[in-house]
Amino acid sequence: MNNKPSILKNNLYFLGLIAKISPWRIFHAFLSTILDRGVWAFFTVVFMRYLFDSEEIARSFSDVAIFLVITSAVILVIAVYESWFHQIYTKREDQIITFALNREIFNKATSVDISCYENPDFYDEYTKAATEASTRAQAVLEDCANLVGSLISSIFVLYFVFTISIVAGIISFLPLLGIFVFGKIAEKINYNWEMEDVPNRRRMSYVHRVMYLGQYANEIRLTKIYSIMRKTYNNAFSGVNSNIKKYGGKMAFFNAVGNCLNFPVVFEGVWLLAAYLVMVNDTMLLGDFIVLANAVVAITWMLLYLQTGLLGSVRNGHFIKNIRSFLEHSPKIYENQQGKPVNKAQVLELKNISFKYTDDGDYVLKNISITIKSGEKIALVGHNGTGKTTLVKLIMRLYDPTEGVILLNGTDIREYDLQEYRAAIGVAFQDYQIFSLSVLENVIMNRISSTEERERAIEALKESDVYDKVNQLPKKEDTVLTREFDDEGAVMSGGEYQKIAIARAFAKNAGILIMDEPSSALDPVAEYMMYETIMRLCERKENVDKIAIIISHRLSSAISTDCIYLLEKGEIVEHGAHYDLIKKGGAYAEMYFKQAKNYLADMSEAITEEVSV
DSSP states (O other): OOOOHHHHHHHHHHHHHHHHOOOHHHHHHHHHHHHHHHHHIIIIIIIIHSSSSSOOOOOOOOHHHHHHHHHHHHHHHHHHHHHHHIIHHHHHHHHHHHHHHHHHHHHHHHTGGGGGOOOOOHHHHHHHHHHHHHHHHHHHHHHHHHHHHHHHHHHHHHHHHHHHHHHHHHHHHTTHHHIIHHHHHHHHHHHHHHHHHHHHHHHHHHHHHHHHHGGGGGHHHSHHHHHHHHHHHHHHHHHHHHHHHHHHHHHHHHHHHHHHHIIIIIIHHHHHHHHHHHHHHHHSSHHHHHHHHHHHHHHHHHHHHHHHHHHHHHHHHHHHHHHHHHHOOOOSTTTTOOOOOOOOOOOOEEEEEEEEESTTTTTSEEEEEEEEETOOEEEEEEEETHHHHHHHHTTTTOOOOSSSEEEETTEEEBOOHHHHHTTTTHHHHHOOOOOOOOOOHHHHOOOSSHHHHHHHHHHHHHTTTTTTHHEEEEEEEEOOSEEEEEEETOOOOOHHHHHHHHHHHHTTTEEEEEETTTTTTEEEEEEEEEHHHHHHHHGGGGGGOOEEEESSSOOGGGGTEEEEEETTTTEEEEEEEEHHHHHSSHHHHHHHHHHHHHHHHHHHHHHHHHHOO
C-alpha cells in the first residue's frame, strides 16, 4: 500500500469505525475544537477591531456595553458546553468506543487462521492493534478535529492580517513550510523510532510480567534464570537507549527548525514590519497595529496547533495501518462458513495428506492415509515433533491440508458447516488452558444455561476421575479456578487441571473423540485409569458409533486401540495392532520395549505409594 494516499484513507477508515459506534462523538469533537479556536480568533481580531477600528473611538459606551454583554453570554454558553463535553460526554462515549473497538478486535481474533499466531509479523500486528485501538481512537478524533478547527481559524485570522498588510500575511504563511516539510520529516523519524523500539519494549514488558507473576516464582528462586532475565532486560534497555542516540539528534534538529519558523520568524518579522509601518512609514493606524499584534500571536499558535493536528494525523495513519490490516485480514478458513449438515460419524478418511505451514517451508506431514470406522480406536504414536498434533489439527479443520483430502462419511470436510463439524469433535488438547471461571464453565466452555448442561458437566468430571477433588472445594463445582480475580479461587495440581481438560471432551459427547497426550501430567496409575475410562466410554453401547483418536508418545497407551500408527518425520512408518507390531520387531517394538523398562519401574513405584497411603 502506498503510504502517501494511505495516511488520509487510514484516518478516514478509523473515523468510519468510530462513526458506526458513536457518530455524535465525532460531531461534538469537531464542534468543540472549532468553537474553541473560533473564540480565540474572535477575541484576537473581531473583538479587538471592534474596539479599535478607527482613529477616533466613535462608539458610545452603551454600544460597547451591549457588545460585551452579548459576547459574555455567548462565551458562557460555549464554556458550559465545553465543560459538559470534556467532563461528562467524552468520558462516557470514549468508554463505549473503547469497548466496541476491543470487542471487534476480539471477534476478529477468534476468526483469523490459527496459523497466523505462528507468524511473528502477524502476531506483532495483532498485539499492536489490540494495545493501540482505544488510545488511537481518541488520538484520531483529537488530531483530526484539531486539524480542521485550526485550519478554519487560521484562514479566518489570516484573512484579517491580509486586510491590514499583505506583506504581514505572507510572512505569516512561513510556518507552513515547517509544518509540511520539516514537520513531516520529523514525524517519519519519530515513527521509525517507535517501530524500532517495539521489540525492545516487548522484551522489557515480558521480563516485567515474568518477575511479578506467581507461576514463575519457584523457578526464579530455585534456579539462575533471573540472571538471564536481567540480561534480557538490560539488553532491551540498551536497545532503547541506542535508538535515543540514533534518532534523538535528528528529531531535535527538525523540531528546532520548525519552531524557528513558527516563533522567531513570524513574531519578530511581523512585529518588526508593523513597528516600521507605524513608527517610520506612518502608513498603519495604531488600531490596526494592536489588531495585527494580537493576530500574530494567534496565528502563530493556531498554525502550531495545525501542525500538531497534521503531524498527529500522519502518525495515526501509520499506526492505523496495523489495526486496519488486522481487521481486514481475510482468513483462509472462515469460522462462520455455511455448508452441509453433519450426520453421525460413520467413517473418517485421510487420503494422501501432506501439509506445510508456509508455501516455502518444509513438509510437516507427507502422504498420510488413514481410515477410521465408527467404533474404532486408533493411536498416533511417535517421538515429539513427528507431526501427530498437526495431523489432528487438520482433522479438526484448524488448518486445511496442503495436499490431499479429509473425508467424513465420504464428504470433504470443507463442504460441511464449519461450526457444526467442529461441534462433532470432542478434544482434549495437550497444551490445554484453564480459565479463571468456575469448574463447570471450564468443562462446558460456556455459560451453564440449563440443568442438563450442569449434570452433563458433573458426569464428565466423574468420568475423568476428578469430581471427588472438585467436591472438596469451597463452592464445589461452582468454585472459580485460579485466584487471578477471586481470592477464594482454587489452585489445583497439574494432573487435576489435565483431568478437567479431559472432562471437556467427555462432556461434549461427540461422535469423534480426540485425546492429544491426555496423560502427560498424570502418574502411571492415574494414566492407566484414564485410558481405561477412555476405552470404556468408546465401547459403551450408546456410543458404539464413536471414533477415537489417541495421540501419545507413551506407547503403553496404545495397547488397547484397534490400530497404531507410528509417525517419524511426518510419515507413517508402521501401522497395525499392538501385538502384530511387536511380532514384526520393527521400530515400534524397539521403542515399546525401551519405554516399558522405565514405565514398569514408575508403575511399581506408584502402586507402592498408593498401597502405603
